[in-house]
Amino acid sequence: RDGSALDVVEALGDAHQLSQVIGNLLANACVHTPPGARVEVRVGAVRTGPDTGGTDRPGRCGATAALPAGVEVCVVEVADDGPGLAADAAQQVFERFYRGPSADREGAEPGSGLGLSxxxxxxxxxxxxxxxxxxxxxxxxxxxxLPRSVGAGP
Ligand SMILES: Nc1ncnc2c1ncn2[C@@H]1O[C@H](COP(=O)(O)OP(=O)(O)OP(=O)(O)O)[C@@H](O)[C@H]1O
Ligand SMILES: [Mg+2]
Known part of the structure; x- marks a missing residue:
């Protein structure tokens, strides 16, 4: 940390499992978008809210119940500028075996529909x-x- 302009964002967890999550999101951003799509990865420590994440708002679907507002969390975002998802598809993405509407088309992207669940x-x-x-x-x-590690950060 010393001498670096970057902040450390620290969360406690199983490194293998958490890297599996991020790997899944990165793979999806590549596989389920057209060639040339831009993908951004952002990391930070924020308080939950409509603008930062964790709480509900229009256009947002969570795999589990929303977190209370104002909670300190670590965030990793994988953002693409691909086609996005329709509201009904977005509500199902975290279900086991869900695949997009074009999944059965010939030449469709491969996948089992398990990654996000x-x-x-x-x-x-x-x-x-x-x-x-x-x-x-x-x-x-x-x-x-992810919950912020107790005692971590400034
Ligand atoms: N970045 C994205 N943009 C658009 N649609 C997406 C994106 N990520 C996921 N999806 C949609 O959500 C569906 C479910 O994703 P999920 O990762 O669970 O399964 P999968 O990628 O199809 O298969 P795998 O089990 O190999 O990950 C995808 O089939 C796709 O339709
Ligand atoms: Mg996937």
């Missing part, structure tokens, strides 16, 4: 939450929220 289970097991902000035509932002 596993990722959501891991997030919940860490006391956190996985959620999605999206609108059709407006990209998809998947957000992993």
């Amino acid at each position: 596993i990722a959501a289970t891991i997030a919940g097991a860490h006391g956190g939450r996985l959620e999605l902000d999206t609108r059709p035509g407006d990209g998809a932002t998947f957000r992993l929220l």
